[in-house]
Amino acid sequence: MSTPNALLERNRDPLRLLKVIIALVVALLFIFPIIWMLFVSLKPKNMAVANPLDWFTPPYTFANYTEILMESDVLLWLWNSVIIGVITTVLTLIITSLAAFALSKMQFRYKTPIFLFFLAGMMVPGEATIIPLFEIVKSMNMLDTYAGLILPMIASPIGVIILKSFFDSVPHEVMESARIDGCSNWRLFWNIVLPLAKPALAAIAIFTFIGSWNNFLWPFLAIVSEELYTLPVGIPTFNSTYSSSYMLPMTVNAIASIPVIIAFLLFEKQIVKGVSFTGLKG
Amino acid sequence: MKKSLWKKDLYAGLFLLPFFLAYVIFTIFPIFKGLQMSFFNWSLIEKGEFTGFSQYIALFTDIDFWQSLWNTTLFVILSTPGMIILALLLALLANLNSKLKTLFRSAYFLPSILSVSVISFLAIFILQPYNGFLNNFIQLFGIDAEPFWLSNPVLAWVSIVGVTLWWTVGFNMILFLTALQDIPDHLYEAAEIDGATRWQMFKSITLPQLIPISRVILLLQVLSSFKVFAQILLITDGGPGTSTRPLIQYIYEMGFERYDLGYAASMSYVLFFILLVLSIIQIRAGGQGGRMI
DSSP states (O other), X not given: OOOHHHHHHHHHOTTHHHHHHHHHHHHHHHHHHHXXXXXXXXXXXXXXXXXXXXXXXXXXXXXXXXXXXXXXXXXHHHHHHHHHHHHHHHHHHHHHHHHHXXXXXXXXXXXXXXXXXXXXXXXXXXXXXXXXXXXXXXXXXXXXXXXXXXXXXXXXXHHXXXXXXXXXXXOHHHHHHHXXXXXXXXXXXXXXXXXXXXXXXXXXXXXXXXXXXXXOHHHHHHOOSGGGOOHHHHHXXXXXXXXXXXXXXXXXXXXXXXXXXXXXXXXXHHHHHHHHHHHHHO | OOOOHHHHHHHHXXXXXXXXXXXXXXXXXXXXXXXXHHTEEEBSSOEEEEOTTHHHHHHHTOHHHHHHHHHXXXXXXXXXXXXXXXXXXXXXXXXXXXXXXXXXXXXXXXXXXXOHHHHHHHHHHHHOTTTOHHHHHHXXXXXXXXXXXXXXXXXXXXXXXXXXXXXXXXXXXXXXXXXXXXSOHHHHHHHHHTTOOXXXXXXXXXXXXXXXXXXXXXXXXXHHHTTOOHHHHHHTTTOSTTTTOOXXXXXXXXXXXXXXXXXXXXXXXXXXHHHXXXXXXXHHHHHHHHHXX
């Protein structure tokens, strides 16, 4: 970025400082509600706050967190969200990479029609088929089970497409020489192609996990019993229980958000890359 | 070394099978199942008698159906311009030559990773009258007003669109940002040599270069806004009355509150076709955008 040209440009823009200040103010506005949420979760439960600025000043306490984690089902919902998120992510990675490998590196009949068939899935809007999906999962006796929450979410055509294009870029010679050395398809897949596709796998994993962590519509329909609630399904039930007080609901919100915020800060690069993938292909 | 054809097919089939099964059962089969259900009187408990097209015919005279379809359309109309223009402005800010640029990008994108339940819950507490943060904040500046953000139809729409903008605009911002950074430097260098002003460069290099991605974003945005549901359900519950209830919420209520899955399925099918047409348009235009980037 610090090419001579960029430096020249920087010096030439008389409004640069103003623009940076605007960018900074807008950035603060964007994260403000999240910061507010975190501060509210740290305020004593029964404190009355008249001046909005008082939200941000002491006293602080972790009592809300202890209360929520000890006395409500939030810890259970958190656990469900983690389990469902992890299994969904692992299964998605396994089945999409296997399928993408076959489509990219193996010879078989009807390859193009099968690929087009998978591609067509990107046009199927899940929201519009949620009623029959409910009926199908019900007839498989999987409503209100982990399997019923996970399995309908794992067949991601976009994952196959992204991975296939990554696998396609593995040079033909690498594949051929490994084949001549007697590598089986499985070993080619596991030892050679998969390691090279790590960036794509990481992007898909993060996206799948965050998507699952935040998923609302399907768990909302497919879960009946409270022991299976995920965080997004459980959180709204707090509204009716506590709406007069801010602190406990915002604590629940914070508990649901802190893991994804940390994941975001750790994996920002992959997430940004993942967004541009979906934007281009989605 | 040459294996017979069927053996190769078998190997490939083993790799394809897990995805194929999940895909067919949970993505493709529901399309046909939904079609079947839309022709039957189908309750939450059991399948009833064949009704032919009567549920589709009933749709046409169902005012609630038209209102919810209109609400969904209204949401698309109200939110799309902001989703594009604000996204572009944010991308320009995040592309400034500054040490803080990564911070800007992170801040604009951060809300996008939060769950719809979290942002809705946050919105309710910020927007509620008397002790909501927003009203208290307005009053801090001596403005003596107590807007009921969520119980006046116009303000409810303003709130929903505003919250959705804040929540999801970062996604489009990233797409614009990627496109901005892909504009070749030599275009600007050439213009600079020709003595072009910054504004001229923006107008005749940056904006034209962004047209393909803008088309992609526009169509992606319309497609995803047409599926609006959860934030409205959670923030206003479609209210006041049914004035913000979108189509998917009406489908949900028909299926799971009034237990009429057959009718819900036929409405879903109408939605399915609208979305299918939009995504066919998107894929055709997306191909053009993809080449540019």
